[in-house]
Structure formats: C-alpha cells, structure tokens
Amino acid sequence: MIILSVLKETDPHERRVAVSLDSVKKLMTLGINIQIEAGAGVGSGISDAAFTEAGAQVKSDAAETLQGAQIVLCVNAPPAGIIEKLSEGVLLIGTLSPYNNRALLDALAKHNITAFAMELMPRISRAQSMDVLSSQANLAGYRAVIDAVATLGKATPMMMTAAGTVPPAKVLVLGAGVAGLQAIATAKRLGAVVSAFDVRPAVKEQVQSLGAKFIEVPSEESAETKGGYAKEMSEDYKRKQSALIHETLAKMDVAICTALIPGKAAPILITEAMVKDMKPGAVIVDLAVASGGNCPLSKPDEVVVAGGVTIVGHTNMPSRVATDATSLYARNLSNFINTLFTKEKQLAINLEDELVKGTLLTHQGSIVHSQFK
Numbered sequence: 001m002i003i004l005s006v007l008k009e010t011d012p013h014e015r016r017v018a019v020s021l022d023s024v025k026k027l028m029t030l031g032i033n034i035q036i037e038a039g040a041g042v043g044s045g046i047s048d049a050a051f052t053e054a055g056a057q058v059k060s061d062a063a064e065t066l067q068g069a070q071i072v073l074c075v076n077a078p079p080a081g082i083i084e085k086l087s088e089g090v091l092l093i094g095t096l097s098p099y100n101n102r103a104l105l106d107a108l109a110k111h112n113i114t115a116f117a118m119e120l121m122p123r124i125s126r127a128q129s130m131d132v133l134s135s136q137a138n139l140a141g142y143r144a145v146i147d148a149v150a151t152l153g154k155a156t157p158m159m160m161t162a163a164g165t166v167p168p169a170k171v172l173v174l175g176a177g178v179a180g181l182q183a184i185a186t187a188k189r190l191g192a193v194v195s196a197f198d199v200r201p202a203v204k205e206q207v208q209s210l211g212a213k214f215i216e217v218p219s220e221e222s223a224e225t226k227g228g229y230a231k232e233m234s235e236d237y238k239r240k241q242s243a244l245i246h247e248t249l250a251k252m253d254v255a256i257c258t259a260l261i262p263g264k265a266a267p268i269l270i271t272e273a274m275v276k277d278m279k280p281g282a283v284i285v286d287l288a289v290a291s292g293g294n295c296p297l298s299k300p301d302e303v304v305v306a307g308g309v310t311i312v313g314h315t316n317m318p319s320r321v322a323t324d325a326t327s328l329y330a331r332n333l334s335n336f337i338n339t340l341f342t343k344e345k346q347l348a349i350n351l352e353d354e355l356v357k358g359t360l361l362t363h364q365g366s367i368v369h370s371q372f373k
C-alpha cells in the first residue's frame with residue numbers, strides 16, 4: 001500500500017494544511033494509507049481526532065509522519081532540513097514557489113525528489129478542478145475586502161437614516177483576475193460603489209457584469225500573453241495608467257491591489273505620491289505584497305500607516321480563511337493525485353501528460369521543467 005504523508009506547515013503565517021477530512025476519504029479510495037503529523041489541521045479547524053475518525057493515522061512528529069512515505073503533500077515547500085530527510089524517489093506535491101528559488105530546485109534534484117509545483121498547473125479546462133491559484137486567489141480576494149472594511153472607519157453601504165444619509169464607500173480594485181473579481185463581488189455585496197482596473201481589456205465585460213465600473217487606459221497595446229496572463233507594459237502605457245489611477249484614487253476609501261505578472265516583480269501601481277493624495281482614513285490592501293507589492297509603502301505582514309492611509313500587507317491571505325482555503329486546496333490536490341493513478345489503482349506517472357509536464361519540477365535527480373532547467 002502507498003503511504004502518503006502530510007506534515008504540519010512550519011511557516012508561522014500558515015494555518016492551512018494539505019488534506020481535509022473529505023480529501024483523506026477520497027485518497028483512501030485509491031488504496032492509499034495516510035499519515036498526518038499531530039496538530040497539522042488545527043489552524044484549519046480539523047482536530048487530530050477528526051483525522052483519525054476519517055481514517056488517517058496521526059503521528060507524533062515529522063520523522064514518524066514521514067516513515068515509509070512515497071507521497072508527501074504540503075502547502076508550502078518544506079524547509080531544507082525536511083527535504084534532506086525525504087526518501088529518494090518520493091513524490092512531493094504542493095505550492096513550491098519555484099520562481100527565483102534555485103536553492104530549492106537544486107535540493108529537490110539532489111535528493112532525487114519527484115516534485116510537482118501545483119501553481120504551475122496549466123489553466124486548461126481539464127485542470128480547472130486542480131487550479132490552486134484560482135481556488136486560493138478567490139478566497140484571498142474575498143478576505144482582502146473583509147480586512148479593508150474592518151480597518152475602514154466608515155460604513156460600506158449607503159444608509160438613509162433620520163439623522164442623515166451615509167454615502168456608500170468607494171472601492172477601487174487594481175487587477176481584475178481571479179482575486180480581483182472576487183474582491184469586486186464581495187465589495188458590491190457589502191454595498192460599496194466599485195471601480196476596477198486591469199491591463200487586459202478582455203476583463204472589461206466581467207467587471208461590468210459584476211456591477212463595477214471599468215476604468216480604461218486608452219491604448220492599442222496588447223496586454224495579454226498566450227497563457228492569458230498580463231505582460232509588462234510599455235513606459236508610455238504606464239504613464240497614462242499612472243495618471244488615471246492617481247486621479248481615481250484620490251476619491252477612494254479603499255484600494256485592493258491584486259496585480260501580478262507571473263515570475264516577475266509585481267507592477268508598481270500606487271506610488272508614494274498617490275498615497276499622499278488619498279483621503280485620510282483610506283485603506284489599501286496589497287495582495288501583491290509577497291511579490292514586491294503594487295504599492296512601495298506596503299510591508300510584508302505589516303499594517304503601516306502613511307499620512308493617515310492604512311496599508312495592509314498580509315502575505316498569506318488564504319491562510320486568513322484557512323478552513324475554506326484548506327478544503328479547496330486539499331480537493332485540488334486530491335483531484336491531481338487521482339490523475340497519477342491508473343484505473344487499477346496503481347501509481348503511474350505519465351511524463352507525456354500535459355498536467356505532469358506543466359507541474360513537474362524535478363525527477364530522477366534533475367530539474368526537468370522547461371522554465372527552470
């Protein structure tokens with residue numbers, strides 16, 4: 001029987017875990033034995049007793065959990081000390097953050113680990129149920145608005161009272177991908193007046209269908225790569241964009257920043273000068289902070305106040321909604337693992353499968369992914 005191990009995450013900001021009660025049950029139908037480190041689910045509201053009841057074996061520490069493991073699941077890449085302890089040929093599956101992380105790639109190859117980076121999953125219909133970027137970004141977009149509203153000293157919906165009318169809060173969402181669209185939807189549900197901006201004109205319709213205003217930079221420039229992601233824009237575009245954002249931001253109560261360019265530093269969209277011109281009491285939540293931030297004043301895992309504007313920089317927003325984030329992440333992983341097994345419940349990795357090709361970083365002692373070789 002194949003043994004699959006799940007360790008407790010070591011990052012202090014990480015509350016998620018790579019399996020849920022539901023995914024434990026699903027993985028067991030493949031004939032897998034599951035070993036989980038004690039306390040791994042606590043941050044997501046799953047007790048050791050609940051994991052045991054679902055059929056997993058709870059082990060007291062990392063070493064015991066890893067004993068006999070052929071598959072190891074994680075949320076974030078394990079620390080070097082754990083990678084060293086993994087058996088040769090083990091499958092490691094998680095969001096491994098391979099960009100600009102040569103040391104990790106070398107360690108995975110050196111220890112002969114077959115490592116899959118789930119964030120590289122191709123965004124094709126067949127892989128939608130395995131798309132960790134989307135499942136986690138969706139919750140991050142939601143939570144960013146909740147954090148902003150909790151920090152803002154103002155109500156979001158319009159209120160007509162005997163004492164007068166409270167105007168609705170104005171929210172600007174920068175970047176209307178998965179996180180941005182959920183941020184728009186959440187802010188709308190809370191009654192805010194929402195505007196959004198993205199370099200990809202293709203999202204205009206999606207933004208408008210959620211009831212938000214799309215702010216457009218007049219330009220002929222194509223902003224989208226073949227993969228559907230944004231590319232870095234020209235200096236001329238950036239100048240026009242900057243002037244438009246500056247003017248819009250001055251009227252906003254909340255700005256939610258979600259703009260990312262895969263594998264690159266996040267674009268700077270809100271400059272220090274723009275923050276200066278925002279209303280005192282306004283709030284910026286910078287979801288791009290882990291990639292450098294859309295605002296240079298945001299600091300990883302800090303809430304800073306600059307000229308009366310609060311800038312929230314939580315690097316791990318999905319972890320702030322850990323119960324649901326774990327549930328969706330675990331389902332993404334179990335759906336992927338399912339594709340690695342034959343109908344006869346045998347583990348058989350098809351190196352020609354585009355899901356494997358897209359995510360496999362290291363195999364048989366080498367870095368095999370075309371982007372990182």
Ligand SMILES: NC(=O)c1ccc[n+]([C@@H]2O[C@H](COP(=O)([O-])OP(=O)(O)OC[C@H]3O[C@@H](n4cnc5c(N)ncnc54)[C@H](O)[C@@H]3O)[C@@H](O)[C@H]2O)c1
Pocket residue numbers: 123124125127128131133134137174175176177178179180197198199200227228229230231233258259260261262267269
């Ligand atoms: N087919 C699928 O299964 C599937 C699933 C999810 C997402 N997608 C697509 O993948 C693409 C990326 O989505 P994502 O949310 O992961 O993106 P992302 O997290 O890489 O980026 C977030 C958003 O920031 C925007 N952005 C980048 N630079 C910007 C700038 N300078 N100014 C303003 N906005 C900027 C991007 O266009 C994107 O919409 C989208 O086209 C999305 O529709 C496809």
